[in-house]
Amino acid sequence: MQKLSSGGLSVSSVVETVTQLVNPILDGHHFELVDAEFVKEGDGWYLRVFIDKPGGITIEECAMVSDELSEKLDSIDPDPIPQAYFLEISSPGAERPLKKETDYQNAVGKYIHVSLYQQIKKAKAFEGDLLSVTEDELTMKINQKGRISEITIPRENIAKARLAIKF
Template identity: 60%
Template sequence: MSNVVETVKQVVKPILDEHSFYLFDVEFVKEKGGWYLRVYIDKPGGVTIDDCVVVSDELSEKLDALDPDPIPQAYFLEVSSPGAERPLRNEEELKQAIGEYINVSLYKNLNGSKSFEGTLTAVDDDQLIMENDKWGKNPTLKVPRDLVAKARLAIKF
């Protein structure tokens, strides 16, 4: 099904470029007896429901016009934001998150914990640097990159 994902990426790119959105991810998966084509979009400041509707309508029209049909089986098209607590999957996304509040899960304990939340202040090849005023006398934490299992944006409470 990777050919479906690649085709959808090619078809959706001009639509996203026209509206100044960017593609976060595309999934084509079978769940609960049905196929789902999920397209995750984003833009600085986040996307709205209206943004998702615009992309969904335009993408649906373009996919329906393709011959031969790249997705011959019935499917549900879902266009959405990757979410307020989206994963930070690669170097580029980590660097874009500098200044954002994030959650980092670790493979093993660091300072007695395997999970930290704070503002990401810097990223380099060796470490993530985070700050959180709740950490007392040492509000800055240097997290070695090789300990990071997952990183995601987080909502600060």
């Protein structure tokens, strides 16, 4: 997580505080926290919370969580996020990030995109079907220029992973 300053607070401390506040709300509704981020875009700060549940999350459910989280944030004194920001609660979408171990396990058999820190086979990104996941590596079936092959990627080399849409 970036260590940008946001009016005296680090981005990671804002995300940590929001995570602690939103998890009980989500647990009460049987929703899952997929990700949270606090980012500066242009002149504004955005607090984004991505939530999900089996079968997908609705707009109404996002609005309900937004209302409950806003109420919790507003009740804390001193304000945990003193500067102005926009709160966005949403679904992670079709290209949901893979962050937790359960995300990877649930993605086995699905089409994913993986970005790497260091090249493997002269590439820093791969898309393909996730065949298996272990604690140390994942194996994918990929198509490189018409050639189908399997690639094993060390987990420590994964910068980002997400579900992908196959065209």
